[in-house]
Amino acid sequence: xxxxxxxxxxFPLRSEAASSARPLPRLAPLRQEEQGxxxxxxxxxxxxxxxxxxxxxTTALLQxxxxxxxxHRETNVYGASQLVQGSLYAMETALHEWLLDSRLRTxxxxxxxxxxxxxxxxxxxxxxxxxxxxxxxxxxxxxxGATRVQQATLMLRAAAEYVRSALPFWNASxxxxxxxxxxxxxxxxxxxxxxxxSLLLTHYGYDARRPLSWSSYADDDWLRSPAFYxxxxxPLAGPREGKREGRPDGGRPRGGAACFERGKxxxxxxxxPPSFWRAPLSDPGLxxxxxxxGTYLFFAGELGAKRLPGYSHDLRxxxxxLFCDPREPRPRRDCLEHxxxxxxxxxxxxxxxxxxxxxxxHVRRGGYGAALSDSTYCLALPGDGWSxxxxxxxxxxxxxxxxxxxxxxxxxxxFSLAGAPELEYSSFSLRLTEAELPRVLEALDAVTAPRxxxxxxxxxxxxxxxxxxxxxxxxRYERKALLAxxxxxxxxxxxxxxxxxxxxxxxxxxxxxxxxxxxRNRALLELDGGA
Numbered sequence: 001x002x003x004x005x006x007x008x009x010x011f012p013l014r015s016e017a018a019s020s021a022r023p024l025p026r027l028a029p030l031r032q033e034e035q036g037x038x039x040x041x042x043x044x045x046x047x048x049x050x051x052x053x054x055x056x057x058t059t060a061l062l063q064x065x066x067x068x069x070x071x072h073r074e075t076n077v078y079g080a081s082q083l084v085q086g087s088l089y090a091m092e093t094a095l096h097e098w099l100l101d102s103r104l105r106t107x108x109x110x111x112x113x114x115x116x117x118x119x120x121x122x123x124x125x126x127x128x129x130x131x132x133x134x135x136x137x138x139x140x141x142x143x144x145g146a147t148r149v150q151q152a153t154l155m156l157r158a159a160a161e162y163v164r165s166a167l168p169f170w171n172a173s174x175x176x177x178x179x180x181x182x183x184x185x186x187x188x189x190x191x192x193x194x195x196x197x198s199l200l201l202t203h204y205g206y207d208a209r210r211p212l213s214w215s216s217y218a219d220d221d222w223l224r225s226p227a228f229y230x231x232x233x234x235p236l237a238g239p240r241e242g243k244r245e246g247r248p249d250g251g252r253p254r255g256g257a258a259c260f261e262r263g264k265x266x267x268x269x270x271x272x273p274p275s276f277w278r279a280p281l282s283d284p285g286l287x288x289x290x291x292x293x294g295t296y297l298f299f300a301g302e303l304g305a306k307r308l309p310g311y312s313h314d315l316r317x318x319x320x321x322l323f324c325d326p327r328e329p330r331p332r333r334d335c336l337e338h339x340x341x342x343x344x345x346x347x348x349x350x351x352x353x354x355x356x357x358x359x360x361x362h363v364r365r366g367g368y369g370a371a372l373s374d375s376t377y378c379l380a381l382p383g384d385g386w387s388x389x390x391x392x393x394x395x396x397x398x399x400x401x402x403x404x405x406x407x408x409x410x411x412x413x414x415f416s417l418a419g420a421p422e423l424e425y426s427s428f429s430l431r432l433t434e435a436e437l438p439r440v441l442e443a444l445d446a447v448t449a450p451r452x453x454x455x456x457x458x459x460x461x462x463x464x465x466x467x468x469x470x471x472x473x474x475x476r477y478e479r480k481a482l483l484a485x486x487x488x489x490x491x492x493x494x495x496x497x498x499x500x501x502x503x504x505x506x507x508x509x510x511x512x513x514x515x516x517x518x519x520r521n522r523a524l525l526e527l528d529g530g531a
Contacts, residue, residue, distance in 0.1 A: 026107070027105065027107050030101055030102070030103060031101050031472065031473075031474065032101055032102075032472075032479065033103075035473075035476040035479055035480075036476075037476070037479055037480060037483060038103065039102060039103065039470050039493065039494070040470070040489040040490070040494045040524055041102065041103075041104060041470065041493055041494045041496075041497035041498075041524075042102070042103040042104070043520065043524050044104065044497045044498060044501045044524075045501065045510065046104050046113055046114070046497060046500055046501040046504055046510070047104060047105075047106040047111050047112050047113050047114075048099060048102075048104050048105055048106065048112060048113070048114045048115070048116050048179075048500075049105075049106055049107070049109050049112035049114070049115045049116065049169070050096070050099050050100060050105055050116045050118065051115065051116065051117050051118065051163065051166075051167075053117065053118055053119065053159065053162070054162060057118070057119045057120065057121075057155070057158075057159050057162075058096075058118050058119065058120050061120045061124040061125055061129060062120075062124065064124060064128055064129050064132075065124060066128055070084060070085075070086040070087055070090065070123075071086050071087075071090055071092075071093035071094070071123060071124075072084065072086045072090040072091070072093050072094040072097075072271050072273070072471070073086075073093070073094075073097070074086075081474050081475075083273050083274055083471065084273055085271075085272075085273050085275075085276075086123070086271060086273075087122075087123045087124075087127075088183075088270060089122035089123040089183040089184060089203075089270075089271075090123055090270075090271040091181065091183055091203075091268060091270060091271045091468075092118070092119075092120050092121075092122055092123040092124075092181050092183055093120065093123060094271050094468060094471055095181065095201070095268075095496075096116075096118040097471070097472045098468075098470065098471060098472055098493055099116055100472075101472045104497060109167070109169060112169075113177070113501075113504040113507075113509040113510055114177050114178070114179050114199070114500060114503075114504055114509065115169055115170075115177055115178045115179065116178075116179045117159060117163055117178055117179065117180050118181075119155070119156065119159045119180070119181070121152050121155050121156060121182075121184070121187075122152075122181075122182070122183040122184040122187060123183070125151075125152065125155055126148050126149075126151075126152055126184060127148075130148050130151050131148075136151055136154075137151065137155075138151055138154035138155050138157075138158060139151075139154045145228060147218075147219050147220075147221075147224060147225075148219040148220060149184075149186075149190045149219070149220050149221070149222045150190075150222075150225070150228055150232075152184065152187070152190060153190050153191070153192050153222075153228075153232050153233065154192075154232070156180075156182075156191060156192050156194075156195060157192045157194055157232065160175075160192065160194040160195060161194075163178070173507075174197050175194070175195070175197040175198045176197050176198065176199075176507055177199075177504070177507055177509055178198040178199065179198065179199045179200075179201060179500070180195055180198055180199070180200055180201065181200075181201045181202070181268075182195075182200050182201070182202045182204075183201075183202060183203050183268075183270070184220075184385075185204065185215060185220060185383075185384040185385030185386065186204055186206070186213065186214065186215060186220065186222060186259065186384075186385040187202055187203075187204060187385075188200050188202045188204055188206070188259040188260050188265070189204075189206065189211055189213065189222050189233075189255065189259035190222035190233060191233070191259075192232050192233060193232065193233055193234055193257065196234075196257065199264060199265060199266070199500075199503055200260070200261075200264075200265040200266075201265070201266050201268050202260060202265060202266075202267060202268065203267065203268060203269075203270050203385075203386040203410070204259065204260065204267070204385045204386040204407075205260045205262075205265075205267040205386075205407050205408030205409060205412065206259045206260055206385070206406060206407050207258055207259065207260045207261065207262055207406055207407065207408060208258065208259070208406040209237075209258055210237040210238060210254040210255065210256065211254060211255045211257075211258065211259050212254055212255075212310075213255075214310055214311070214312075214313060214382070214384070214385065215311075215384050215385065216304075216307040216308040216310065216311035216384060217384065220384070222255075223253045223254070223255060226253050229253075229255060233255070233257055234255060234256050234257025235256035235257070236253055236254065236255065236256055237254045237255060237256035238253045238254030260407075260408060262408060262413065263413075264503075266411070266413075266414060266496070266499055266500075266503075267408050267409060267410050267411065267412060268410065268411070268492070268496065269388075269390075269391045269410040269411065269465075269466045269467070269468075269492055270386075270388050270391065270410075271468065272388070272391065272395075272467060272468075274469075274482060274485070276369070276395070276467075277395050277467045277485075277486075278482075278485050279369065280369060280372075280373060280395050280396045280397070281395065281463065281464065281467070281485050281486035282485055282486065283373075286373060286396065286397040286460065287397065287457075287460050293373075293374050293375055293376045293398075294356075294374045294375075295356060295357075295358050295371070295374050295375040295376065296356030296357060296375075296376055296377065296444070297323070297356065297357045297358070297359075297375070297376070297377045297378075297379065297401070297440070297441065297444065298358050298359075298371060298372065298374075298375035298377070298378050298379070298398070299316075299319060299358070299359045299360070299378065299379035299381065299389075300358075300359075300360050300361070300362060300363045300368060300371060301316070301361065301381075301383070301387070301389070302316065302361065302383065303316045303317060303319075303320045303359075303361050304316050304317040304320075304336070304338060305336070305337060305338060305361075306338065307338055308338065309338065309343065311383075311384065312381055312382050312383055312384075312387075313382055313404070313405075313434060314346070315381045315382065315403055315404070315434060315437060316381050316383075317336055317338075317343075317346045318346060318437055318438075319359050319379060319381060319437065320336075320348055320359055321336060321346045321347060321348045321349060321350075322349075322350070322351060322352040322353075322437070322438055323350070323352055323353050323357050323359040324348045324350040324353060324359060325350065325353055325357075325358070325359075325360075326350040326353060330348060333347060333348055333349065334347055335347050336348060352438065352441060354441070357441070358371075358375075359379070368392075369396060372392055372393060372395075372396035372398050373396045373397065373398070375393075375396075375398045376398065376399065376452070377398065377399050377400075377401050377430070377444055378392070378393035378398040378399070378400055378401065379401050379403065379440075380393060380400045380401060380402045380403065380404070380409075380429075381403055381404065382404045382407070390402065390409050390410055390429070390466075391410060391466045391467075393459070394428065394459045394460075394462060394463040394466055395463050395466060395467065397456060397459055397460050397463070398459070399428065399429060399430065399452070399455045399456060399459055400428070400429040400430070400459075401429070401430045401431075401432065401440060401443075401444070402425075402429055402430070402431045402432070403431075403432050403433070403434055403436070403437050403440070404434070405433055405434045409425060409429075410466060411465060411466070411492070411495060411496075411499070412424070412425055414495055414496070414498075414499040415462075415465075415495070417498065417499040417502035417503070418495055418498035418499055418502065418521055418525065419498070419513075419518045419521040419522055419525075420521075420522065420525050420527055423458070423461065423462050423465075427454075427455065427458040427462075428455050428458035428459040428461070428462055429455070429459075430443065430444070430447070430455075463486070464486045464487045464490040464491055465490065465491065465492050465494070465495040466492060467491060467492060468491055468492045468493055469482045469483050469485060469486075469489075469490075469491040469493075470482075470483065470489070470491050470493040470494065471493075487526065490525065490526060494524065494525070495525075498521055498524070498525075
């Protein structure tokens with residue numbers, strides 16, 4: 001007898017993958033409609049084609065999921081599906097899953113206005129798969145391309161090559177109507193130049209014309225190899241060689257390709273499980289008139305003690321140095337200890353602290369949510385790239401005080417795209433330049449009581465759009481409970497759908513917005529008395 005055929009490769013080969021991509025002839029019934037609870041986003045005329053990517057970019061990666069590299073969903077010991085925190089980048093799987101069960105999805109590419117390309121590069125490939133690999137999976141064993149973010153760049157290039165070769169739609173638009181998720185700390189900064197024409201969904205809205213890498217992890221420094229950057233990402237706009245010095249930007253190379261482009265890309269809030277937001281969204285006491293909050297200005301999180309200079313643009317370190325509580329014991333006060341030594345320019349002298357100010361690395365008693373709910377203003381400072389602090393604040397009715405230059409925040413601009421400019425950031429937050437951090441208390445003291453009440457009310461009004469209630473739920477009771485939390489059926493998926501619809505109109509894939517369409521959007525958002 002002839003020998004048995006060889007086993008199939010673990011990942012489809014490029015030529016085989018290209019021949020296997022075909023539009024689905026028929027989509028499965030939508031679970032949300034079987035449950036009798038269709039998404040509010042179904043009111044949008046937007047239609048999205050979701051690529052069936054080879055398994056090396058999506059499903060094959062799921063076998064490596066773990067505690068800190070998990071999607072937004074897991075199966076418990078009883079075999080039941082449940083929503084979990086997952087990784088910081090779990091929106092990769094949450095949005096993909098939502099689109100697959102959405103009326104916005106179409107299998108007819110002739111009807112599609114946008115084309116969504118799912119790649120689990122941030123939530124699974126960068127960790128743990130790359131970390132456990134004995135050799136780079138992309139680029140062979142070449143010296144260039146071996147760091148973690150370089151591997152991400154090469155993986156995204158491979159995905160773009162597949163999309164170009166599998167179907168004709170990329171070439172028809174030059175990729176302008178394609179949508180990619182780039183959710184890692186500074187992911188849009190290391191996106192290959194192939195993706196630049198596309199619409200990028202990211203958590204990091206850093207839009208500096210000559211961007212720096214702010215990561216405190218050497219493996220995530222996307223400017224570590226200027227030659228790799230120039231080959232795959234864009235031209236350099238600064239010196240080819242550099243190092244971290246006392247100043248975060250001292251002597252370091254700068255990229256010549258903007259990470260984020262306002263007017264094209266969108267900043268998404270990160271995935272937070274219902275266990276984080278259901279209680280505050282269901283608490284009528286947070287909106288009670290005259291509610292007293294015990295903390296005036298609050299921040300809790302990593303303060304850079306074990307990081308390299310430049311982490312958080314040095315803002316968290318400066319905040320601790322200026323606003324630390326002098327009554328708290330410290331190992332030393334003459335300098336800030338960090339991974340590379342000790343910095344006397346950031347000595348924690350607590351010179352601007354006063355009662356009601358709380359800047360701490362962790363919340364020990366009462367929990368993080370309780371501390372946010374008890375705070376009037378909450379500092380929103382960057383971390384390794386982006387931080388969830390704006391989301392954390394508004395969910396709990398705390399007014400965000402944003403200190404981060406050259407950066408768009410979660411859904412900044414999306415409210416205007418959806419036809420609700422009155423819900424934009426100026427209504428519920430304050431913004432200071434990084435140089436103004438030492439004067440933050442002066443700025444807060446200058447806010448009048450009526451304006452503070454208006455910002456608090458606006459924060460409570462918009463907070464539903466910073467969480468994801470309309471997530472795919474296999475159980476009807478679960479979906480019903482999630483959609484009923486807070487303002488029923490109002491959530492981030494709805495706002496995202498309306499913002500993407502507006503982007504499709506800008507591309508000419510949908511006709512210009514009409515007055516009837518504006519009224520429809522405002523009714524979907526329950527504005528102007530709409531329901």
